[in-house]
Amino acid sequence: MNTEIIGVISIYVLTLALAYLLGKYIAKVFSGEKTFLDPVLNPLDNLFFRISKIDPLSEMDWKESLVALLTVNIVWFLFGMLVMMNMGWLPLNPDENPSMPADQAFNTVVSFVSNTNLQHYSGETGVSYLGQLILQLFQFISAGAGMAAAAVVFNAMKERTADKLGNFYNYFIKSCTRILLPLSFIVAIILMFNGTPMTFLGKDQVITMQGDTMNVSRGPAAAMVAIKQLGTNGGGFYGANSSVPFENPNYFTNMIENISIDLIPIALVFALGFYLRRKKLAWMIFGVMTAGYLCLLIPTLSLEMGGNPMIAKMGIDQSSGSMEGKEIRFGPAASAFWAITTTVTSNGSVNSMHDSLTPLSGMFPMLGMQINALYGGVGVGFLNFYIFIIIAVFIAGLMVGRTPEFLGKKVEAKEMKIAMIIFLLHPLLILVFTGLASYIIHLHPEYPWLNNPGYHGFSEMLYEYTSSSANNGSGFEGLGDNTPWWNVTCGIVMLIARFLPIIGPVAIAGILAKKKYIPESSGTLRTDTASFGIMVFAVIVILVALSFFTALALGPLAEYLSM
Amino acid sequence: MKSHLIPAILLTICCNIFFSGIYTVAMLGVAQIAPNQGKGEIVTVNGKYYYENIAQKFTDDKYFWSRPSAVDYNAAGSGGSNKGPTNPDYLAQVQARIDTFLAHNPSVKKSEIPAELVTASGSGQDPNLSPQGAFVQVARIATARNISEEKITSLVNESIEKPLLGLFGTTKVNVLKLNIALDNLK
Numbered sequence: 001m002n003t004e005i006i007g008v009i010s011i012y013v014l015t016l017a018l019a020y021l022l023g024k025y026i027a028k029v030f031s032g033e034k035t036f037l038d039p040v041l042n043p044l045d046n047l048f049f050r051i052s053k054i055d056p057l058s059e060m061d062w063k064e065s066l067v068a069l070l071t072v073n074i075v076w077f078l079f080g081m082l083v084m085m086n087m088g089w090l091p092l093n094p095d096e097n098p099s100m101p102a103d104q105a106f107n108t109v110v111s112f113v114s115n116t117n118l119q120h121y122s123g124e125t126g127v128s129y130l131g132q133l134i135l136q137l138f139q140f141i142s143a144g145a146g147m148a149a150a151a152v153v154f155n156a157m158k159e160r161t162a163d164k165l166g167n168f169y170n171y172f173i174k175s176c177t178r179i180l181l182p183l184s185f186i187v188a189i190i191l192m193f194n195g196t197p198m199t200f201l202g203k204d205q206v207i208t209m210q211g212d213t214m215n216v217s218r219g220p221a222a223a224m225v226a227i228k229q230l231g232t233n234g235g236g237f238y239g240a241n242s243s244v245p246f247e248n249p250n251y252f253t254n255m256i257e258n259i260s261i262d263l264i265p266i267a268l269v270f271a272l273g274f275y276l277r278r279k280k281l282a283w284m285i286f287g288v289m290t291a292g293y294l295c296l297l298i299p300t301l302s303l304e305m306g307g308n309p310m311i312a313k314m315g316i317d318q319s320s321g322s323m324e325g326k327e328i329r330f331g332p333a334a335s336a337f338w339a340i341t342t343t344v345t346s347n348g349s350v351n352s353m354h355d356s357l358t359p360l361s362g363m364f365p366m367l368g369m370q371i372n373a374l375y376g377g378v379g380v381g382f383l384n385f386y387i388f389i390i391i392a393v394f395i396a397g398l399m400v401g402r403t404p405e406f407l408g409k410k411v412e413a414k415e416m417k418i419a420m421i422i423f424l425l426h427p428l429l430i431l432v433f434t435g436l437a438s439y440i441i442h443l444h445p446e447y448p449w450l451n452n453p454g455y456h457g458f459s460e461m462l463y464e465y466t467s468s469s470a471n472n473g474s475g476f477e478g479l480g481d482n483t484p485w486w487n488v489t490c491g492i493v494m495l496i497a498r499f500l501p502i503i504g505p506v507a508i509a510g511i512l513a514k515k516k517y518i519p520e521s522s523g524t525l526r527t528d529t530a531s532f533g534i535m536v537f538a539v540i541v542i543l544v545a546l547s548f549f550t551a552l553a554l555g556p557l558a559e560y561l562s563m
Numbered sequence: 564m565k566s567h568l569i570p571a572i573l574l575t576i577c578c579n580i581f582f583s584g585i586y587t588v589a590m591l592g593v594a595q596i597a598p599n600q601g602k603g604e605i606v607t608v609n610g611k612y613y614y615e616n617i618a619q620k621f622t623d624d625k626y627f628w629s630r631p632s633a634v635d636y637n638a639a640g641s642g643g644s645n646k647g648p649t650n651p652d653y654l655a656q657v658q659a660r661i662d663t664f665l666a667h668n669p670s671v672k673k674s675e676i677p678a679e680l681v682t683a684s685g686s687g688q689d690p691n692l693s694p695q696g697a698f699v700q701v702a703r704i705a706t707a708r709n710i711s712e713e714k715i716t717s718l719v720n721e722s723i724e725k726p727l728l729g730l731f732g733t734t735k736v737n738v739l740k741l742n743i744a745l746d747n748l749k
Contacts (some may be wrong), residue, residue, distance in 0.1 A: 007731035048581075052573040074572040079575060124639050140582040141575075165617060169570065177577070181586065188590050195616055198594035198601035203639050207611065209742055210620040210626070215639035216614050218603055223590040240641035243685030245616035251732035307678060308648045311657055315673045316681060320693060324653075324682040325643040328630070328691035331733040352685045353643035456647035476593055478645030546606040557612075 004333035006303070007251065015266065022179075022263060023270025023282075029178050030151045030171065030275055041177050048173050056173075059164035062510025065152050066503055068168040071146060073113055074497075076138065080109035083134045085128075093128035094202025095217070100126070107487035108243050112138035114498035115146055115377055117228070117235030117348055117473035118464075118490060120482040124217040124239055129200060135235060136224045140176050140184075143231030143264075146379030147175035149502045150268060153386060156509035157407055161517050165510065175379075178265065180230055187226035190256050195249035198222040221247060229260035232377040234348030234473040242338075242351040243327050254330050254351060258338055261347045265375040268382050278407075280528035285385060288533045289344075292374040292540065297340045300361040304336035308358055309563055317319040325353030336361060343368035346377030348473030355451070355460065355476040359563065362476070363556035366463055369470035370548045371540055372426065377471060380498075382507040387500045389510060390419040391543070393527060402525055409512040422504035427547035429469040429493045430462070434551065437461045437518065440485070448485075451478025455562065459555035468493040608743050614638070618690045619739055624667060626745065627692070627700050629738045630679050631660060634687035641701040642682045657681050668704045691735040694723050710748060718744055 028035050049056050060068065060152050083090070088099035092373025098109060098171060104120055111118045112135050121127060127135070148171035155165040173527035197218040204216045221237040225247055228235055242248040248257055267287065307318025321332025330338070335352035342349055354365060368374060373384035390406065394416050397404030404411040438461060441449055450457035460476040467474055468490040475481070481490070518524075594601030604615045613619065618629040620636040629636070633644035646653035660681040665673065677695045699718045705712040722741050726732045 003730055003732060003734075007726070010731055048574070048577050051577050052570050054570050054574070068567050068571075071567040072574060075568075075571045075575050079579075105686075122640060122642070124641065133587060134579075136587070137579050137583040141578050169574065173574075176582070181582075184586070186591075189593055190588070192594050192597040192601055192734045195598060195604040197603045198590055198597065200591070201602060204603075204614075206613060209613070209739070209746070210619070210621060210623060212620055214619065214636065216603065216617060217639040220587055221592065223587050223603070224595070238641050238686075240643060240686040243643070244641045245618075245686060245688050245690055249604075249616050251727045255727075255731065261714065310649055310654055311678065311681070314654070314658060314661060316657075316661065316676055316678055317674055318678055320678050320695075322648070323678040324646065324648070325685045326682075327685050328693060328696075328733060328735050329689075334732065350685070352646055355645035355647060356643060358648045369643055447646070449644050452647035452650045452653075454649075459647075472707040477618060478647070559647070563649055 008337040019266035022267035026271035027274035041429040056170035065168040092130040103487040115142040122239030139233040142177035148172035150379035153509040156513035184226040196222040289374040304332040324357030344374040359560035455559040632687040633683040
């Protein structure tokens with residue numbers, strides 16, 4: 001068999017094996033059981049708690065958890081703005097990169113606080129090393145905040161009636177120190193030994209073999225690249241992200257980085273099974289997510305390996321695949337695999353340029369982000385899936401004429417309203433803003449926004465808002481996005497799309513947790529079965545197709561049909 | 564919200580010291596035993612050094628050419644072309660690359676040119692070619708250097724890097740190393 005295909009299959013199989021083991025470990029961390037890292041990390045956690053004046057044992061209800069989450073995020077936002085707008089004159093700036101103007105700083109800080117990492121700057125010229133270190137901080141803590149929110153929902157799903165759902169700060173710090181930190185150590189070290197720079201030296205100047213002068217950007221990249229992948233952040237150290245040889249030096253590092261992208265999102269699904277002792281429920285969720293993932297992955301693999309028909313028409317052999325925007329050391333299969341993995345999880349790092357994907361394989365990453373729950377971002381991917389479960393429970397309950405119940409709690413009008421608002425928010429943000437942007441570019445075709453004409457130009461705008469609203473951060477990077485319009489509107493979309501979809505599921509779970517627990521009986525609609533899984537899958541397909549089909553028809557589908 | 568403000572500020576300071584500071588310093592420490600102390604892998608030739616993984620610009624007929632770069636091989640400003648697959652300007656650019664290549668390599672048939680030689684890489688710094696991407700350039704280099712084609716072909720064959728463990732990924736050559744070996748050929 002083709003070594004490229006064997007390569008991507010091994011990446012996936014290794015991811016699943018590691019995610020299963022990590023899931024067990026995460027369940028222990030969330031439930032406060034002993035783990036093998038306790039001797040090292042207990043003192044560290046206690047130091048965090050003592051300095052921050054936090055009592056990890058005082059439990060919070062869902063509202064207080066959300067207040068804690070939002071407060072700490074406001075502090076991060078202000079701190080980030082301060083650094084981004086002043087880093088030009090602050091230390092650790094050997095390349096003398098400038099501070100950001102307000103609109104770009106707003107976009108960048110929102111983007112990193114919201115775990116999106118949409119980058120309207122290039123790492124080599126747009127931020128100082130101090131800036132990179134602060135962005136690296138956000139890559140840890142925004143991921144930790146997402147996982148802490150998921151931990152609150154996990155706690156709320158237990159078989160009991162409860163008001164208090166654990167301590168938010170406790171979940172947050174443990175997610176950072178016990179899950180993200182050890183894994184980042186391992187990945188960063190692997191990267192360093194394969195050639196990713198880790199130094200505070202600035203650009204180097206070398207004379208090439210032909211005698212040209214060439215500047216080479218370096219920097220403390222390995223540390224950041226590790227957490228960028230593990231925390232589903234995606235914000236690269238260098239402009240072209242993991243396609244850059246320094247950021248992703250060879251096929252082995254590509255495997256490690258790609259595993260890191262969906263490791264924690266998949267592990268969290270298994271963790272739910274271990275935590276609640278409902279392994280069948282976890283397998284149902286995993287099954288639905290995987291089915292959706294494969295539906296996007298397989299056609300994309302085949303299309304990218306098949307090449308660009310327009311170039312084939314010129315008489316150029318396309319048997320090595322569609323190579324525009326791709327790197328030889330990864331090849332089309334590992335590039336397509338990465339493109340789907342990074343968009344179904346809300347990672348958004350890239351190892352090939354999505355703008356140059358063939359039309360339909362440009363659509364599948366968009367669909368991955370429009371669903372945003374096939375594995376999903378660390379913590380928040382599960383929260384999005386939770387919304388689909390609630391909707392499916394309700395619809396299935398109505399279909400069979402039973403009171404909708406999920407894990408022994410009645411799902412009633414209030415929860416359904418929240419679930420529907422959260423679901424509708426995503427298409428609303430994407431479609432309204434894409435529509436507005438399309439209208440503006442129609443009025444002002446002279447704006448330097450679009451790098452490609454026609455349908456593909458529309459796709460660039462649709463992709464940008466889809467990526468912002470999915471908190472993904474990848475882009476059709478041809479879009480001239482460092483302008484006040486794109487900086488501000490994408491910033492607003494990212495803010496709303498980060499926090500409401502955390503508030504909604506936490507609120508639903510919190511309200512359900514307080515309700516009376518009704519033990520399962522023969523009259524209960526079971527949610528851990530394959531038939532319910534098919535129901536959830538159908539709900540996802542129908543809702544997403546109805547929301548986005550028309551927009552996709554104007555962009556990638558039209559481009560495909562015009563080829 | 565007020566009762567959470569002080570912990571939030573203190574927690575942010577704590578996290579900053581740890582995840583920006585201590586974690587980075589620890590990694591810098593480890594980097595001291597990494598290849599070239601974490602400053603990027605280099606190859607040294609006759610007292611000059613080059614970054615092994617970063618493509619250089621080769622336009623001379625006597626060197627193997629790297630893949631096209633949308634950023635003109637700028638290693639301090641990476642990037643791809645971000646051209647869509649059906650963009651007419653882009654397709655015209657590909658056609659121009661085909662024509663240039665054929666003009667410099669008159670013995671090569673169009674169907675022998677692999678796609679990577681007429682398409683720009685993602686980073687603009689792709690250091691590799693497929694073996695076919697090197698083989699189609701052999702005749703040109705042989706003429707320019709007045710060395711037999713067999714010698715250069717065997718040089719390419721020696722430089723081929725197999726997939727990882729022979730199982731995973733692509734087969735490729737490193738253009739820089741190939742050109743260094745070419746200059747050493749007598």
